Amino acid sequence: MPKHQTKLDELAKESRQTFDSHYMKAQVTGHENMQILLKGEAKATEDPSLKKFAEETLPTVEAHHRMGEDVQKKIGAPRASAQ
Numbered sequence: 001m002p003k004h005q006t007k008l009d010e011l012a013k014e015s016r017q018t019f020d021s022h023y024m025k026a027q028v029t030g031h032e033n034m035q036i037l038l039k040g041e042a043k044a045t046e047d048p049s050l051k052k053f054a055e056e057t058l059p060t061v062e063a064h065h066r067m068g069e070d071v072q073k074k075i076g077a078p079r080a081s082a083q
Contacts, residue, residue: 021077024068031065 011019038061042054071077 017075020075021072024072024075024077028065028068028072031061031068034061035065 011022014022035058038054038058042051042058045051045054
């Protein structure tokens with residue numbers, strides 16, 4: 001069974017609050033990891049189109065990350081950290 005399906009099955013058994021908390025933690029962590037990736041590519045790549053994509057996409061990912069952190073605060077979810 002795929003990793004994500006297993007996690008979804010586990011969360012389906014949890015309360016709504018627990019599900020929301022785990023979901024938001026995963027979203028924030030994913031956006032943190034994407035920021036790291038995009039910043040690295042923007043600095044290191046020699047491909048101009050990839051550099052442009054990373055630089056143009058980063059502000060959107062950062063905004064989504066901030067929104068995710070705001071939701072975490074509102075629902076009292078534990079803070080995520082990049083993995």
